[in-house]
Amino acid sequence: MRTILSLILAAGLLIASPAGAVELDPGLQPYKAISGVSGNLKSVGSDTLNNLLTLWSEGFRSAYPGIKISIEGKGSSTAPPALIEATAQFGPMSREMKANEIDAFEKKFGYKPSVARVAVDALAVFVNKDNPIKCLTLKQLDGMFSKTLKGGGKEIRTWGDLGLTGEWADKPISLYGRNSASGTYGYFKELALFKGDYKDSVKEQPGSSAVVQGVASDKYAIGYSGVGYKTADVRIVPLSVKEGKCYDADAENAYSGDYPLARFLYIYFNKKPNQSLDPLMGEFIKYMYSRPGQQVVIKDGFFPVSKALADEDMKKVGIE
Numbered sequence: 001m002r003t004i005l006s007l008i009l010a011a012g013l014l015i016a017s018p019a020g021a022v023e024l025d026p027g028l029q030p031y032k033a034i035s036g037v038s039g040n041l042k043s044v045g046s047d048t049l050n051n052l053l054t055l056w057s058e059g060f061r062s063a064y065p066g067i068k069i070s071i072e073g074k075g076s077s078t079a080p081p082a083l084i085e086a087t088a089q090f091g092p093m094s095r096e097m098k099a100n101e102i103d104a105f106e107k108k109f110g111y112k113p114s115v116a117r118v119a120v121d122a123l124a125v126f127v128n129k130d131n132p133i134k135c136l137t138l139k140q141l142d143g144m145f146s147k148t149l150k151g152g153g154k155e156i157r158t159w160g161d162l163g164l165t166g167e168w169a170d171k172p173i174s175l176y177g178r179n180s181a182s183g184t185y186g187y188f189k190e191l192a193l194f195k196g197d198y199k200d201s202v203k204e205q206p207g208s209s210a211v212v213q214g215v216a217s218d219k220y221a222i223g224y225s226g227v228g229y230k231t232a233d234v235r236i237v238p239l240s241v242k243e244g245k246c247y248d249a250d251a252e253n254a255y256s257g258d259y260p261l262a263r264f265l266y267i268y269f270n271k272k273p274n275q276s277l278d279p280l281m282g283e284f285i286k287y288m289y290s291r292p293g294q295q296v297v298i299k300d301g302f303f304p305v306s307k308a309l310a311d312e313d314m315k316k317v318g319i320e
Contacts, residue, residue, distance in 0.1 A: 022251045022298045024291060027307035031290035033063040039280045042070040044088035045079030046183050047207045048226045049265055052119065053092060055296040060287045067280065073207070076183025083270055084108050089281055091268040094121065094226070095183035105270075114271040116313045118288050120303040122249035123187060123261035124227040126215045126234040131222075133162060135238050135246035138260060141192040144173055144222065148196035159220065168220075175202040176214040176223030184208065188224050191261060224261075228301025251303040265302065271317050282319050289314060 043053055050073035057069040072078075072088075079091030080101040097105075097113065105113045125141065127133055140162065142151030149155065156162060160169035177198065178185040185204075189195065205211045211223040216233035227249050230236060238246035241260045253259035267288070271277050277285075287293045289310035297304045314320070 022303055024294055024298070024304055025306045025308075028289070028291040028294055028304075028310070029307075031059075031063065031287050031292055034279075034283065037064050037280055037283050038066055039278075040068045040070070041090065041280060041284060042072070042088040043090040043092055043267075044072045044074075044082035045090070045092040045268075046076045046094045046265070047073035047178075048076075048094040048121065048182075048184055048228075049073065049092040049118075049267075050207075051228065052265070052297065052300045052302065053090075055300055056284070056288055056293060059292055059296060060284055063287070064283075075179065075181030076186070077181045079268060080105060080113075083113060083268060086270075089269060089278070090284075093183050093266045093268060094263065095187045096264075096266065097268060109270065109272075111273050113268045114317050116267045116269075116285055116288070116317075117264040117305060117309060118267050119265040119294075119297045119305060120251075120254050121263050121265050122227040122254045122259050122303070123184060123224060123263060124230065124236045124249045125222065125224050125239060125261075126212055126230070127222050127237055128215055128219045129233050129235050130219060131159075131235060132168070133159070133164060133237055135240065136162075137240050137242055138192050138194075139242070141239075142194055142196065145175055145177065145188075145198060145202060146193040146196040147199045148193075150194035150196035171220045174218050174221040175199065176211045176218075176221055177202045177204055178208070178211065178225070179204040179206060184225065187263060188261070192224070226302070230301060254303055277317055277319065282317075285314065285317075285319060 053071045061067055076093040076095055079093050082088035083091045084105055102112055139151040139153040143153040143156035159171050208225040208229045211225040212229045212231055212234055215221040215223045236249050238248050239260055240246040247253040247258045249259055254262035294304040
């Protein structure tokens with residue numbers, strides 16, 4: 001995980017302020033609308049990015065009122081087919097494309113898809129607001145959610161198995177998660193389940209907010225979702241790779257790599273080599289990486305990227 005997060009540090013991302021507020025890179029610039037941009041955009045992919053794309057679309061359309069933008073979020077695995085079949089220009093994903101997905105795209109077009117790393121997320125583990133659990137390790141998450149226990153721990157069935165006492169001691173843990181189309185499902189499976197298999201008792205939800213709603217209404221529940229979906233009825237549990245200090249799912253710990261479930265959020269798209277990107281697509285990407293675009297990232301509960309990282313990704317596809 002540090003390998004991925006080291007890219008963020010290398011790109012000069014700011015750390016959260018001492019007060020805990022997330023700060024934008026001062027180098028990020030306001031967005032300047034240009035003439036001659038028109039048409040329609042469609043995005044198909046990750047549910048985690050649904051709210052973010054909606055907010056970006058609203059801001060972008062304030063600069064170009066005539067543009068229509070459609071957003072469909074049914075899971076990261078729906079993004080590659082939509083790009084291959086040309087039913088969408090953008091394929092948001094909460095994980096990197098898998099090798100077989102890239103191969104299928106390349107087989108169709110003769111080149112690989114392009115990608116923009118548009119935000120940083122801390123995949124959060126939620127419990128009900130009344131739950132007193134203080135800290136969890138990845139091995140303990142594996143013990144709760146997995147039937148294969150590849151993390152080397154033992155099966156955890158009740159809150160008492162995690163050391164909770166009183167009314168909690170004998171209460172079975174109610175598990176909430178995403179469905180298999182979700183990149184969040186795959187990412188949690190890879191890191192928290194050590195690539196093992198989920199228990200059959202996990203209540204699979206169609207969207208990120210549904211996981212949080214389930215945990216909010218079920219006192220003895222636990223679930224995982226993007227940090228931006230937190231509500232007042234749930235609490236985020238600090239995590240650690242192994243027993244010891246646990247880290248909150250905040251910007252500082254995501255950027256440093258101390259929080260073990262930090263990740264980039266991606267937008268994949270089709271750009272032909274040696275050809276300019278469609279102006280509408282290019283301007284939307286520029287907006288996402290602009291100062292107002294990254295301010296929206298903070299508004300939606302995620303963490304912004306730096307100007308250096310934004311410039312790096314735009315340069316790769318010829319956006320200036």
